[in-house]
Amino acid sequence: MPQIFPRRANSLVSAMLWGGLVGGVALVIVAITLGSSAHTTGVNSTPEQPVPFSHGHHVGGLGIDCRYCHTSVEQSDFAGLPPTSTCMTCHSQLWTSAAMLAPVRQSLQHDKPIAWVRVHDLPDFTYFSHRAHVNNGVGCESCHGRVDRMPITTQQKPLTMQWCLACHRHPEPYLRPENRITALGYDPAGDGIPGHELREHYGIRKDNLTECVTCHR
């Protein structure tokens, strides 16, 4: 009976099987590494803004509360971006001829909003509410990092599903009392209020925090 396959087919099949296995594992490793890399998640991305606004100066240096500008954070899903008149509340008197602030003055003069570039952008298939977080013990810093040390606003956290779920599964170590929500450099663990007490205080139910529909609706 004539042989269909030549003798070298044996080693070829073996090479293909092993190659496929090793290649598959390598592909998974590469995919995971790429998926969680700063390039994909946007960590450290610092988009150029029309005005080089420094949270470091306004928050860290002057001690202005986040809510002075982001006024709707407690009532709305969106934290709110200040209208130009908020900037001009102080800058109608201070740094009135600074070249850096020319776009702000022009915005007021022509009634044309400043087109800030978004730094923290979740995919459209995720639903996120600021109101739901800041009224339930999650501080600004948990997602936005130390803005009081940022000369230009940078994304510090990966904002991946895995990252969100870490807190949704175990919120206790991240919770703060009501009067420390906008505090920066606050250490929930070092504050002395046990996380489970805060969770009970806010009435947070862990069972529905990891439902799909909590974030995808």
Place this chain on the structure above:
Amino acid sequence: MSGRPVRRGMGGLLILLVSACDQGPMTNQPKYETFEPAPRWPHNQSARVPVAGTVARGEAIDPRVPETLPMPLTRELLERGQALFNIYCSPCHGRDGAGAGMIVQRGFPAPPTLHSDRLRQASLRHFYDVISHGYGVMYAYADRVARSDRWAIAAYIEALQLSQYARVDDLTAEQRARLEGGSSGQAGEGAQQ
């Protein structure tokens, strides 16, 4: 030879290819997120400016402003007022209301102290109006502070004024014991009667 395994293999390959697809259309769906640009609308803005006279949801339709506090004076109201005063007013007026806040220290014209005779005589409605419409170089805060919150701030200002003229006799026995015990007290902090 049967075509079945080949077809199955093709199917598997297709699944792999689809899962490798760019997720762009899902990530950026054809809908406007808050403040997302909308080409060809005025200023390329999807967010619209409400027409004049728009009443926010939950706000009173009656434009007339009550002469004095329209809600009961409670500890919660004062605490809300304190939080808001510290957010919106303290940058210039200072947390104590004396008018030496951080922005003033950086060169902003100093506001008058809230503890002058004139302002101690002023009505709550006066503070409500100043918050709503601004005063001198102070901008209006009507777009930032809701009406009920303006009343809360006005009530807190009165408590703040009272705190600067508090007498030992005004304290409860317990507070007085704490004061005289020398523990670094929070006597002035709540400033309630």
